Amino acid sequence: MKMAENVHTLASIELPAVLESLPEFSARITQCAREAGFGEHKLGAMELAVEEAIVNIIKYSSSAPDSVITATCGTDSRGVFYIAIIDSGPPFDPLKRDTPDTKASIDDRPVGGLGIYFIKEMTDGVTYAREAEKNILTIKMRR
C-alpha cells in the first residue's frame, strides 16, 4: 500500500468493519504514535481522527457484512507520521462533505456532519485516494 513516498510502516491492524473494533484500533494506533514520540495532546487528536474515520466507514460505506478495515501507521524520513485507514467498500470520498456551519443555533444545526470536520481541523492534513478498489484515507501528523 502506498501512503506517501518513503513511509516506513510501523504497524498494520486489520479488524472487522464493526463498531466493536473501535477500541482496539484506537489503542493500537495510539501505541504506535506514542512509540513514535508523540505527546498526550497530539495522541488525543489522533485518537479522535481515527474514531471519526472508522465510524464514517462503518456508517456510510455500504460494504459487505464480513468486510474489514485496515489501519496502518508509519513515519517518513523527515519524521512525519501517517495513519492510513483503508476499506474495500464502494468508492467513497468523505472529504467531499460540506463543512458544517459551526455558528448555527441549536435549532438550525443539523445533527451530525462533524466527524470529517474534526479530522481536518485536528490533524496536519488528510487526503483521500481510491487505489486497487480500496478507499484510502491518509492522515498526516507532524510532531
Added chain:
Amino acid sequence: MEITKRKEKDVAIVAVSGRIDAITAPDFEKSLDELITAGERAILIDLTALGYISSAGLRSILSSAKKLKALSGEILFTGLQGPVEEVFQISGFKSIFKIFPSEAEALGSM
C-alpha cells in the same frame, strides 16, 4: 463512561466521566432522554471528569438539546477542560451552549 445524576433546586445535574465515543454515546443520549421524559427541563452536564468526546457524543448532546428546546428547556454545561473543551471549541458548541465555570454559577443563573 459513568453517569451520576442528582437534583439541585430545579436542575438535574448529570456528571459524566470517562469517554463519550461512538460506542457509549447512545447510552449517554438515553440517559438524557430519560431525564427529559421524567419532566426535567433544565439539565446541567458536568464534564469535569470527561476525558474524551467524539462527534458521536456531540450528536447525542445536540439531539437532546433540540428535544429539550422544543419543550422550552435547556442543557447547560460546566467543567469544560482539556481535549473536551477543544472539541467544544472546534465544533462551535462553546458558543451555542451556555457554559459556566462552576456548578454554583450555573445554578445561580437559573
